[in-house]
Amino acid sequence: MDSGSPDASAVDVAIIGAGFCGSMVAVNLLRKAKQHVDVALIERSGSFGRGLAYGTTDRSHLLNVSAAKMGAFPDDHEHFYRWACENPDELRRHGVNAVESHSFLPRVVYGKYIAQLLDQVNGARGSLRRITAEAIDVAPQANGRLRVKLRNAPALIAQHVVLALGNFPPGDPKLRDQRFHRIERYLENPWSEETRKKLAEPGDVLILGSGLTGLDLLLSLAPLKSQGTIHVLSRRGLFPRPHRIVKPSSSFLDANSLPKTARQACRLIRVQVEQAEARGIDWRAVIDSIRPYSQQIWQQWPIEERRRFLRHVKAFWESHRHRAAPEVLELKFQLEKAGRLRCHRGRIFSISPEKDFLLVQFRDSNAHLEKELRVGYVVNCTGPECNYHKLKDPLVVQLFSRGIIVPDSLFLGLDVGLGGTVLNLQGERVSHLHTLGSPQKGILFETTAVPELRVQAAELAGRILYQLEHRRKSHTLDQSEHTAVAFQI
Known part of the structure; x- marks a missing residue:
């Protein structure tokens, strides 16, 4: 294969990001290929197969799905x-001394599984x-290939590029004085070892956000x-609800008659939960039965x-x-019971540095009063920043500057076409540039958990292999015709 550039090496597929999505696209490409395929997996951290979610070394960080449902392949759960x-x-x-099908295993173990x-x-x-x-840039070439520019490494020329970008750090909350993010005691990255060391110091701390990231930090x-x-x-003031072992419930939805509004969907779910509980069926089974239809429901709804x-x-x-995992919520309960944890529902509006602490002001939604907290540190666990315009990632900034990528209309991810093909500023498909996972949130909404991601990774690998094989066949036919003409001459 001609690289088209003296300082670049050629590959069939370049995958940017080696978390679950990028790694499983690579795995599926190499498992399914009928002909030789060259794959480059690019990861700036040097940790392949783990990504942010499974790169933790803290064994208390557990998977949020039971072991028997976390298989990396869509046909083998x-x-x-x-x-x-x-x-x-x-x-x-x-x-971990024993494992059952319903066990919630440490995420570090799952990272080892993907790496293997x-x-x-x-x-x-x-x-x-x-x-x-x-990776700091991806540039379409005249020959239809894409040039991937790397920092401190030779560039790559690829027939296909996959943006497996994963999740980005949380975005800063909107406060009256936006200079707060420069304060040393405000910690932007909840996953860093430095953050954990600071939070372990004596004194009160404040975690912003009560989702899965906040629970991880509690652990x-x-x-x-x-x-x-x-x-x-x-x-x-909402925390994730605990899992339970429940008997699956058949879906109450009809693919040809899905709820047309959020209000209609909520009413329908509420009625189904009430009816299910009257029959002794757990509400979790009702929620889980919606999963096969959630993306279709989202795509059918108008933007408003x-x-x-x-x-x-x-x-x-x-x-x-x-x-x-239920043991995670049990720990939260025990911390509250012991007085070590206090949960607040409200909206923060100010973080001010004092001599040895931060003064945090928020409006308490329960008491309808403005309250204050004096804490040593504030750590942002509000969830990943989804508005790509606000990201400082060099690759994202560069692709935006040239109109290669644009945000979706809800600013939840990127604008993409069917199957994860990236759309540019003109709304046109960027040939052979693909994405999957979190960047598709605005288009699919449910696109961040392994049961959805394993399907996307397998399907994307299949499409890329089909296009590679089709291109090779076309190239072979062109060469055969050229040879036949030469002999006629």
């Missing part, structure tokens, strides 16, 4: 569970190059923080209806839909 059963030493290394899948496919039906570097802090109160503040859902329903839906 129990693949991870079987792997866990076959690797007891790996489990014991992370404090990568190891196993290398050389199967192609080659996998792991490149530890930061990390509980054994470390011997002095001081942990405060959690969120607008709705989607906005209405985001304003009024999203927080309640996600606390029921994206649940947590």
